[in-house]
Amino acid sequence: MKALIIGGTSAIGEGIARCxxxxxxxxxxxxxxxxxxxxxxxxxxxxxxHSVRVDLSDVSEVSKFVASLNAASAPDVLINVAGITHDAxxxxxxxxxxxxxxxxxxxxxxxxxxxxVELMMPRRCGSIINVTSIASKMPRVGNxxxxxxxxxxxxxxxxxxxxxxxxxxxxxCIAPGFVDTPMFHAFAGDRRKDIIKNLPLREILAVDDxxxxxxxxxxxxxxxxxxxxxxxxxxxxx
Amino acid sequence: xxAEEIARVAxxxxxxxxxxxxxxxxxxxxxxxxxSLDFVDFAFELKDNSGKEFSxxxxxxxxxxxxxxxxxxxxxxxDIGKEALSxxxxxxxxxxxxxxxxxxxxEFFSVNFIQHRLANI
Numbered sequence: 001m002k003a004l005i006i007g008g009t010s011a012i013g014e015g016i017a018r019c020x021x022x023x024x025x026x027x028x029x030x031x032x033x034x035x036x037x038x039x040x041x042x043x044x045x046x047x048x049x050h051s052v053r054v055d056l057s058d059v060s061e062v063s064k065f066v067a068s069l070n071a072a073s074a075p076d077v078l079i080n081v082a083g084i085t086h087d088a089x090x091x092x093x094x095x096x097x098x099x100x101x102x103x104x105x106x107x108x109x110x111x112x113x114x115x116x117v118e119l120m121m122p123r124r125c126g127s128i129i130n131v132t133s134i135a136s137k138m139p140r141v142g143n144x145x146x147x148x149x150x151x152x153x154x155x156x157x158x159x160x161x162x163x164x165x166x167x168x169x170x171x172x173c174i175a176p177g178f179v180d181t182p183m184f185h186a187f188a189g190d191r192r193k194d195i196i197k198n199l200p201l202r203e204i205l206a207v208d209d210x211x212x213x214x215x216x217x218x219x220x221x222x223x224x225x226x227x228x229x230x231x232x233x234x235x236x237x238x
Numbered sequence: 239x240x241a242e243e244i245a246r247v248a249x250x251x252x253x254x255x256x257x258x259x260x261x262x263x264x265x266x267x268x269x270x271x272x273x274s275l276d277f278v279d280f281a282f283e284l285k286d287n288s289g290k291e292f293s294x295x296x297x298x299x300x301x302x303x304x305x306x307x308x309x310x311x312x313x314x315x316x317d318i319g320k321e322a323l324s325x326x327x328x329x330x331x332x333x334x335x336x337x338x339x340x341x342x343x344x345e346f347f348s349v350n351f352i353q354h355r356l357a358n359i
Contacts, residue, residue: 121278121282122282122285124282163275166275166279167279167282
């Protein structure tokens with residue numbers, strides 16, 4: 001069984017990679033800039049893996065990567081983890097920033113899903129997980145670009161699910177709240193204590209909380225498709 | 239594949255109770271409401287049953303051809319496109335060339351055409 005992780009060197013991506021390797025998957029992954037992490041993760045995964053550098057902000061690189069996927073290399077499990085945050089008011093000339101966030105957080109993973117699912121359909125099995133965010137449902141000052149691209153990916157995933165359900169390909173979005181990752185630390189900065197104080201649970205998620213959800217879906221312990229699993233810090237997501 | 243096998247696969251994909259509901263000369267798209275999802279499923283099943291390697295677009299290449307400006311442009315088939323169509327349907331049906339809309343071409347997607355197509359892929 002093969003798994004492909006887009007964004008394997010992120011904290012969540014690495015956690016998922018190690019978990020799936022422990023579940024006896026051959027894990028391939030993409031990364032962007034963290035060559036050191038890619039190397040160390042590759043060593044941890046063993047010889048039987050493949051990693052490739054892909055800049056998801058570059059449409060031609062994504063197209064080239066998508067074109068490189070074929071029946072022989074097609075994964076049984078695809079997980080899109082890669083993404084960027086963008087915290088800015090939606091005022092003024094936002095076109096370039098919006099396009100970049102949309103390319104990385106929505107267009108690239110959607111394009112990769114579309115190709116991988118095409119390869120999964122004839123096999124009549126497969127699992128696709130897109131890691132989104134509760135920001136898709138929780139408007140907050142500054143998160144329009146980030147939240148709307150995550151919402152777009154959830155909507156895409158839901159439609160994809162009904163198009164491929166007959167072929168026993170299942171999809172799931174996992175939408176975490178704040179997770180204890182470098183991305184959260186960069187976002188929170190010295191506001192960490194205030195942010196946690198204002199969370200209903202007054203705690204942030206661990207990477208393993210996300211990883212465990214991935215393992216449950218991939219392992220068949222969560223039997224669903226086309227839905228979004230919200231892993232919150234106590235916030236109500238309606 | 240023989241026509242009866244093709245019809246059986248089509249009936250299975252479309253959840254028909256009885257394969258005899260399918261007339262081999264009638265269009266699966268127009269007369270039996272085969273959907274795009276049914277079609278892809280049908281193509282995969284035919285591939286498995288026939289032992290031949292082909293994609294859904296090879297079984298019914300019209301949609302792909304209509305996206306190619308060499309074959310189809312400004313709502314009309316080019317001369318190259320018409321020639322390609324003639325090859326696909328050669329020895330199956332004569333073309334009058336008068337109406338080659340997608341809807342009209344769908345009329346040809348019958349069990350008999352699929353049998354012909356599979357023999358030529």
